[in-house]
Amino acid sequence: MLFMSTNNLFKKTEMQNPITSLHEFNRLCALSWFRPYLIKQILFVAPLLFLLTINPAKAGKTLDSIRQKDQINCGVNTGLAGFAQADGQGKWSGLDVDICKAVAAAVLGNPEKVRYTPLSAPQRFTALQSGEVDILSRNTTFTLTRDASLGLSQTVVTFYDGQGFMTPTNLGIKNLKQLKGLTVCAQSGTTTEKNLTDFSKTNKLDIKPIVFEKIEAANAAYFAGRCKAYTTDVSGLASIRSKEAKNPKDHVILTELISKEPMGPMIRRGDDEWLSIVKWVIYALMEAEEYGITSTNVDQLKANSTDPKIMRMLGKSEDTGKLLGLDREWLSRAIASTGNYGEIFERNVGEKTALGLKRGLNAQWDKGGLMYAMPIR
């Protein structure tokens, strides 16, 4: 309605001031003395306005500080097998960890130049907002509220998931309707909690959520039998089952999903240069898979390939790095360090790992999945 009334307003103004006569035209032309003055004003003010809108103080701030400290501070999970987990020597691995490694290889020339900060669900956004970490690469779902209210930017989805339920096999639960009136464990500070309430309400299931701030407490409660089911992202359930269950076969992950959970790294809002770098490193990992560039053949392809797409990506024909404020080798280094997206997926969470996840939605777009890199060109 506002749109309608504004339209009418314009119409009215036009109607009230039509240039109807030669006399009127001359009256307007008489103001031409004012024109040079006006042009001077515009010439003076326009560059100032332009400088204000590009906000040079903020652009590249993160990259500058990363170069200065020669390290990327990467916020990760406190310990989610397959996504981010430290071994006895404090060595981190996982799909989310590999994203930070690939970015470090592209930006600093070395995938090991990363400091990992383990963050629980409720801690994660504050750590990024306060500058404690430069990137949050931690099973974090992209939502409107998070995008628009936290002062953070969502980059590219690195894992498409959905919220599911795990129950002890001996309860014989086969579908979600059978959860009616039962207790379900979940963690606070997550999308999980809200999805569960919505789902229970919509389906009149009267589920009794038992919510914990820490993942260890939620795991302990479920495996001690305090809840009849555990809910979180299916990848999270697979991870928890593989690591925490005495016998993983004693727990079944039901096939029905109750939400969409597109997850990926986030950065602080207002640093477009850093946003571009993170985005394009992730696209590069995906596109490398699409074109068959792997950690094992990247050097050989760089030396011998005559395929224009591959030559461009590996810096043989064009310097895409320069456009991002990086060097010519950014992409080949990232692929050599972590492998392409497919290698990252299979190594950390794929069918041959303890998590045993299928590619599903995370397959390439030409193989029935949603992984669709913007073109590197």
Ligand SMILES: N[C@@H](CCC(=O)N[C@@H](CS)C(=O)NCC(=O)O)C(=O)O
């Ligand atoms: N993707 C959901 C859930 C992410 C999440 O934090 N999941 C829990 C359960 S798998 C977790 O990773 N907790 C680890 C921790 O808080 O230390 C979100 O972004 O809210």
